[in-house]
Amino acid sequence: MAKYSAVLDDVFVALADPTRRGVVRRLGEGPATVGELARAYPMALPSFMKHVRTLESAGLIRTAKTGRVRTCVLDRERLAVVEDWLAEQRHVWEQRTDRLEQFIGEEDS
Amino acid sequence: MAKYSAVLDDVFVALADPTRRGVVRRLGEGPATVGELARAYPMALPSFMKHVRTLESAGLIRTAKTGRVRTCVLDRERLAVVEDWLAEQRHVWEQRTDRLEQFIGEEDS
DNA sequence: TCAATACTTAGCCTCGTGGCTAAGTATTCG
DNA sequence: CGAATACTTAGCCACGAGGCTAAGTATTGA
Numbered sequence: 001m002a003k004y005s006a007v008l009d010d011v012f013v014a015l016a017d018p019t020r021r022g023v024v025r026r027l028g029e030g031p032a033t034v035g036e037l038a039r040a041y042p043m044a045l046p047s048f049m050k051h052v053r054t055l056e057s058a059g060l061i062r063t064a065k066t067g068r069v070r071t072c073v074l075d076r077e078r079l080a081v082v083e084d085w086l087a088e089q090r091h092v093w094e095q096r097t098d099r100l101e102q103f104i105g106e107e108d109s
Numbered sequence: 110m111a112k113y114s115a116v117l118d119d120v121f122v123a124l125a126d127p128t129r130r131g132v133v134r135r136l137g138e139g140p141a142t143v144g145e146l147a148r149a150y151p152m153a154l155p156s157f158m159k160h161v162r163t164l165e166s167a168g169l170i171r172t173a174k175t176g177r178v179r180t181c182v183l184d185r186e187r188l189a190v191v192e193d194w195l196a197e198q199r200h201v202w203e204q205r206t207d208r209l210e211q212f213i214g215e216e217d218s
Numbered sequence: 219t220c221a222a223t224a225c226t227t228a229g230c231c232t233c234g235t236g237g238c239t240a241a242g243t244a245t246t247c248g
Numbered sequence: 249c250g251a252a253t254a255c256t257t258a259g260c261c262a263c264g265a266g267g268c269t270a271a272g273t274a275t276t277g278a
Contacts, residue, residue: 005127012130016121017236018114021194028201035254045255047237054235068245068254079198085130086192092137093185126266144224154225156267163265177224177275 007059011081014058019043020051027061027074034063034070116168120190123167128152129160136170136183143172143179 014020038048055061059078063070147157164170168187172179
């Protein structure tokens with residue numbers, strides 16, 4: 001466990017930008033083309049495409065080109081690594097609480 | 110909602126580094142001093158301190174100096190913003206699924 | 219008091235990220 | 249065919265992140 005550091009890096013980095021979180025959110029509603037997605041942001045297309053590529057290489061989205069249009073889809077599986085990390089974090093915390101309780105128990109006896 | 114963009118930025122950026130995730134994980138087990146934390150990483154202390162400051166200004170940890178020692182504590186509240194973002198994301202997805210089901214239902218009738 | 223400890227400050231360096239423009243390619247529509 | 253559309257490629261730029269060393273400050277133990 002915790003061996004997915006590289007994946008976690010990529011996913012957290014990808015989510016650490018409001019534009020990219022916006023895209024993830026939008027794609028949660030369903031697939032969209034690069035053009036449709038880009039329209040929501042005040043930046044040049046090449047700049048926007050970098051965000052798309054970042055999301056794609058983080059595995060958060062998949063894209064495919066049909067004709068001259070590239071369509072993007074959310075890959076919800078990948079978001080699970082964040083959930084997993086949070087779960088692990090909770091687990092660490094709970095073990096700590098257990099130790100504290102045990103400590104108090106020992107004090108009692 | 111989704112107005113916490115700046116906070117989310119800071120939190121995701123803070124978590125997008127293995128050193129900092131390591132610190133968060135370690136602090137999940139309980140408070141520690143900067144020196145204790147730094148020992149686990151092969152970098153100079155000033156470099157490590159930057160990570161601590163990043164975590165602190167993201168609100169993920171709190172630190173306080175007593176004598177010459179600075180002690181760090183995890184602020185679990187702040188991790189909740191990540192959970193919240195994930196929950197919102199799930200919500201978006203579920204609404205989408207609902208719409209699809211409704212669409213199929215309409216087709217049926 | 220003096221040395222060791224535990225940061226802290228200052229300053230420098232390199233690389234990657236996020237933005238841009240300009241020009242190119244490949245489809246599609248009239 | 250020719251023009252419009254939808255990216256794509258190339259290349260540039262500025263800034264910030266993450267690393268370093270060297271030197272400074274403030275506590276603490278002997």
